[in-house]
Amino acid sequence: MSTVSPRVSGAERGQPVADVAVIGAGIVGSAIARELAGYELSVILLEARADVGDGTSKANTAILHTGYDAKPGTLESRLVASGYHLLSDYARQTGIPIERTGAILVAWDADELAALPAIAAKAAANGYPRCAIVDAAEVYRQVPDLGPGALGGLTVPDESIICTWTATLALATDARLRGTGLRLGHRVRSVSRDGEVTIVHCDTGDVPARWVVNAAGLGCDQIDQMFGYDRFRVTPRRGELLVFDKLARPLVTRIVLPVPTARGKGVLISPTIYGNIMLGPTAEDLDDRTATGTSQAGYDFLLSKGRKLMPRLLQEEVTASYAGLRAAVDAGDYLISADAGQCYLLVGGIRSTGLTSCMAIAEHARDLLADAGLKLTPRAEVPEPPRMPNIGEAFLRPYQDAARIAGDEAYGRIVCFCERVTAGEIRDACRSPIPPADLNGLRRRTRAMNGRCQGFFCAAEVGAAFERCSSQAHRTSDPVEALA
Ligand SMILES: Cc1cc2nc3c(=O)[nH]c(=O)nc-3n(C[C@H](O)[C@H](O)[C@H](O)COP(=O)(O)OP(=O)(O)OC[C@H]3O[C@@H](n4cnc5c(N)ncnc54)[C@H](O)[C@@H]3O)c2cc1C
Numbered sequence: 189m190s191t192v193s194p195r196v197s198g199a200e201r202g203q204p205v206a207d208v209a210v211i212g213a214g215i216v217g218s219a220i221a222r223e224l225a226g227y228e229l230s231v232i233l234l235e236a237r238a239d240v241g242d243g244t245s246k247a248n249t250a251i252l253h254t255g256y257d258a259k260p261g262t263l264e265s266r267l268v269a270s271g272y273h274l275l276s277d278y279a280r281q282t283g284i285p286i287e288r289t290g291a292i293l294v295a296w297d298a299d300e301l302a303a304l305p306a307i308a309a310k311a312a313a314n315g316y317p318r319c320a321i322v323d324a325a326e327v328y329r330q331v332p333d334l335g336p337g338a339l340g341g342l343t344v345p346d347e348s349i350i351c352t353w354t355a356t357l358a359l360a361t362d363a364r365l366r367g368t369g370l371r372l373g374h375r376v377r378s379v380s381r382d383g384e385v386t387i388v389h390c391d392t393g394d395v396p397a398r399w400v401v402n403a404a405g406l407g408c409d410q411i412d413q414m415f416g417y418d419r420f421r422v423t424p425r426r427g428e429l430l431v432f433d434k435l436a437r438p439l440v441t442r443i444v445l446p447v448p449t450a451r452g453k454g455v456l457i458s459p460t461i462y463g464n465i466m467l468g469p470t471a472e473d474l475d476d477r478t479a480t481g482t483s484q485a486g487y488d489f490l491l492s493k494g495r496k497l498m499p500r501l502l503q504e505e506v507t508a509s510y511a512g513l514r515a516a517v518d519a520g521d522y523l524i525s526a527d528a529g530q531c532y533l534l535v536g537g538i539r540s541t542g543l544t545s546c547m548a549i550a551e552h553a554r555d556l557l558a559d560a561g562l563k564l565t566p567r568a569e570v571p572e573p574p575r576m577p578n579i580g581e582a583f584l585r586p587y588q589d590a591a592r593i594a595g596d597e598a599y600g601r602i603v604c605f606c607e608r609v610t611a612g613e614i615r616d617a618c619r620s621p622i623p624p625a626d627l628n629g630l631r632r633r634t635r636a637m638n639g640r641c642q643g644f645f646c647a648a649e650v651g652a653a654f655e656r657c658s659s660q661a662h663r664t665s666d667p668v669e670a671l672a
Contacts, residue, residue: 241356247512285580427469606639
């Protein structure tokens with residue numbers, strides 16, 4: 189494990205100084221902390237909330253993009269393309285659920301049909317040559333329940349769906365296993381400089397570090413200002429989504445996309461990794477960075493879109509709706525920039541592709557830090573990546589695994605019946621290196637209460653199991669040390 193040395197003067201004298209403090213434990217900050225912790229560095233990951241992955245990273249469309257439609261030549265285009273492969277490989281190593289469903293862009297009018305060759309050429313310019321233009325008959329062969337009026341389409345065979353919750357948790361867990369100190373409930377309020385050290389002032393105390401990485405998502409412009417900059421503003425761009433019941437799943441076997449516009453990727457219909465169908469997202473600029481509630485207007489808008497795209501879908505029930513906030517910035521690209529003088533790295537403007545690109549962003553951040561003077565010595569031994577519990581519908585779940593149940597009957601005891609979550613999975617989540625802080629955290633780790641009844645039937649029992657397992661887990665020592 190890396191060491192920290194006491195080098196701070198003044199009020200903070202005696203506090204160990206981390207080599208790097210990463211602000212924000214979303215998928216981007218977690219990937220960066222994991223990457224840096226593969227070197228002889230002490231790394232601290234600071235997160236305002238009580239859990240990792242509790243910001244934008246928990247509420248997106250969960251598509252692993254090939255990057256076919258990015259703006260060629262941008263940093264985003266490069267990092268999405270490489271992030272796609274990095275996260276695909278990492279998913280295989282760690283068991284993050286992922287399905288290569290492919291996607292089809294559907295043209296609904298003559299202008300959209302005429303735009304398809306340019307999109308295919310753009311994909312090729314982005315290093316993705318596998319798009320193909322297809323006629324209307326092929327579109328309906330691939331998506332038989334599509335509404336009437338499709339004129340043609342473009343296939344993107346490698347677009348995939350992935351579990352964003354498990355992905356963030358895997359990266360944060362890996363960072364933790366590599367020795368990263370995870371400080372939850374640490375909202376950064378200001379920073380100050382003391383010699384060669386930055387003191388990061390949090391609600392819960394000060395954290396001295398030689399280098400600071402700002403991966404604060406919606407808050408990254410505010411952190412940037414703490415370092416004396418005034419170079420961009422984040423606009424929270426809300427995206428609302430509807431989740432349809434599992435009975436709708438046979439209607440859509442691949443991601444059905446609109447032809448993208450300047451404002452974004454538009455409203456899609458996609459299978460989810462949990463066996464549902466999703467319709468969304470909207471795109472609405474707001475002022476409030478906390479406005480993750482859904483709205484009647486968003487609901488009505490999505491239903492009107494769904495009615496045209498796939499009328500048959502609207503005969504199925506909506507089981508949930510949710511919203512996420514993209515950290516939109518005016519720049520047409522990611523804002524990733526090092527300040528060697530202040531030993532500071534901004535990783536901002538990661539708007540609508542950060543799930544896909546997170547691991548490539550982490551490598552890019554590492555290289556910029558090295559160029560700015562951070563000494564990187566690979567660690568002689570790096571722990572194996574964690575093997576994550578599977579919550580994907582297409583893969584074997586504990587309740588289906590006779591051998592596992594024979595070895596531990598808790599995997600045969602279902603607590604959440606809609607999603608078939610067992611007592612064993614709830615117990616494992618509570619004993620994991622980053623246990624859930626509350627029932628929402630448990631949902632993201634197990635799918636408990638995520639199904640058709642949304643906890644109406646099982647919430648009391650799930651809550652009781654969670655309380656019981658959490659208090660038992662708290663009585664044991666640090667779960668990471670317990671694993672060693
Ligand atoms: C509707 C929608 C759909 C999307 N679909 C996709 C998709 O299909 N594929 C894809 O690749 N991407 C998608 N994205 C984008 C993707 O979700 C984001 O790019 C990614 O989650 C950004 O991760 P992050 O770590 O930068 O931000 P976050 O997950 O928001 O993490 C930032 C963290 O910083 C913390 N923080 C903020 N301020 C402070 C502070 N002062 N002190 C301490 N901590 C702080 C926050 O609490 C938060 O946890 C979508 C986004 C949305 C909203």
